[in-house]
Amino acid sequence: MKIAIIGGGPAGLLTSYYLAINGCETAVFEEHPRIGYPKHCTGLVTARSIAKVPVDTKECIEKKFGKLIIHGQGREAFEISIPTVAKIDRVCFEEKIYAEAVNQKTRFRxxxxxxTKRKGDEIKLLNVIEDVDFIIDARGFEAAIKNSEKVSKNKLVGINLIIKGKTSMDDNAIHVFFDNKITPGFFAWLAPINEHEVLVGGGFKNPPTQEEIMRYFHRKGFLINHGQIADKYGGVILRGPPISDFHGKNWLAIGDAISMVKxxxxxxxxxxxxxxxxxxxNGSCDEALIRLKTGIRNTLEKLRKQYLLSKFIHKRIFPYALDAFIPLIKMVLEVVYLDYDEHDKLVSQLIENIAKRNVYPA
Ligand SMILES: Cc1cc2nc3c(=O)[nH]c(=O)nc-3n(C[C@H](O)[C@H](O)[C@H](O)COP(=O)(O)OP(=O)(O)OC[C@H]3O[C@@H](n4cnc5c(N)ncnc54)[C@H](O)[C@@H]3O)c2cc1C
Known part of the structure; x- marks a missing residue:
């Protein structure tokens, strides 16, 4: 079966590799001239997720973190343990998967x-001459924003700066800052990468300048001896909801293209x-596609629950529960870092707490 994959980001690359090892004839179309560029992603992902990728990407891991320190507005910082999170070099990660996909005879353009043009249940490629039997849409955030007003409304601008210098804080932790003055409705982050460089960033509704971001971290005393900006990159951060219209007669979508994000x-x-x-x-292309569709459906289902939970916490609880700020943030973070299977347990725990009025101020 001939399969065209639109988009050569992680979704398109990993899908092409998986389909190619199962005997599909795969071709990836990527609009940029080089895989991995332009850079946008911070590259934080659990080490166990990296281990699930059947391509060796160990050398793309720049640092591993075992804890997260949360800094709330005017409140004391607190620490939570997390499963090991790796900071990966996304370009390296994508290049490795690209090389393996090529080894598996995936063609790249x-x-x-x-x-594309959508007609009923089918998608047609407009500027590809060759005939294809199936299409994978892995076009990233642009497609999701175009297809869903809700996703478009929720999006943020994400900025990463690599700063030459040191931090005054724990080197072995990822630091997360909830501060409505700089990142209303979201958060900023700081992660020391090595002895000489610190990564800082955030997700913004109205992006500040890089000087303003630097000033923020410096004024708070989080950055010391800092000098130049060694690198800067960013892009659109999606926050859901996931898009349920993800497949048709001759197509399947994956990744940011259907807002498949936490x-x-x-x-x-x-x-x-x-x-x-x-x-x-096992080498059956048809079966591989069926299993991929099931995998995507299951993930979307879990993300949908997570989305509803995050909305609920944001709208119904935060405004009333300032006193319970820390336990609530902890609970939210548990949802993020625990396996998604724990959702139902967490939701019932949350409802139980509300019933006991534990989360409301006295
Ligand atoms: C600032 C920032 C920080 C982030 N940090 C993290 C993080 O720490 N951890 C994490 O897990 N996620 C993070 N993310 C999210 C993560 O980067 C995305 O979820 C991920 O890149 C999605 O992969 P994708 O392949 O679906 O889309 P993309 O990576 O966007 O890839 C889509 C590809 O399709 C190509 N394309 C688009 N349209 C066409 C077309 N018409 N024809 C041909 N090619 C096309 C694009 O050029 C692109 O290469 C971050 C995102 C941002 C912006």
Whole structure:
């Protein structure tokens, strides 16, 4: 079966590799001339997710973190343990998967932007001459924003700065800052990468300048001896809701293209990796597609629950529960870092707490 994959980001690359090892004839069309560029992602993902990828990407791990320190507005910082989170070099990660996909005989056309037309249940490629039997839409955030007003409304601008210098804080932790003055409705982050460089960033409704971001971290005393900005990159952070219209007669969509992201953090790598059933490698292309569709459906279902939960916490609880700020943030973070299977347990725990009025101020 001939399959065209539109988009050469992590979703398109990993899907092409998975389908190619199962005997599909795959071709990836990527509008940019080089895989991995332009850079946008912070690259934080659990080490266990990385381990699920059947391509060796160990050398792309720049640092591992075992704890998260939360800094709330005017409140004392607190620490939570997390499963090991790796900071990966996203370009390296994508290049490794690209190389393996090529080894598996996937054809790549770089610098090729593909337009499509939807007619009923089918999608047609507009500027591709060859005939294809099936299409994978892995076009990233643009497609999701175009197709869903809600996703478009929720989006943020994410900015990452790599700063030459040191931090005054724990080097082995990822630091997260909830501060409505700089990141209303979202958060900023700081992660020391090595002895000489600190990564800072945030998700913004109205993006500040890079000087304003630097000033924020410096004024708070979080950055010391800092100098130049060694690198800066960013892009659109989606926060859901996931788009349920993800397949048709001759197509299937995956990744940011259907807003397949964790709604609280905007993280998209885990949902992509956990949707692809890499364990299946028996070589039947038809069966591989069926299993992929099931994997995506299951992930979307879990993300939908997470989205509803995050909305609920945001709208119904935060405004009344300032005193319970820390336990609530802890609970939210548990949802983010625990396996998604724990959702139902967490929701009932939350409802139980509300029933006991534990989360309301006295
Ligand atoms: C600032 C920032 C920080 C982030 N940090 C994290 C993080 O720490 N951890 C995490 O898990 N996630 C993070 N994310 C989210 C993560 O980067 C995305 O979820 C992930 O990149 C989605 O992969 P994708 O392949 O679906 O889309 P993309 O990575 O966007 O790839 C889509 C590809 O399709 C190509 N394309 C688009 N349209 C066409 C077309 N018409 N024809 C041909 N090619 C096309 C694009 O050029 C692009 O290469 C972050 C995002 C941002 C913006």
């Amino acid at each position: 770089l610098g090729a932007r593909i337009d 709604p609280i953090t905007g993280g998209g790598l885990y949902p992509i990796i956990s949707s692809i059933p890499f364990k299946y490698n």
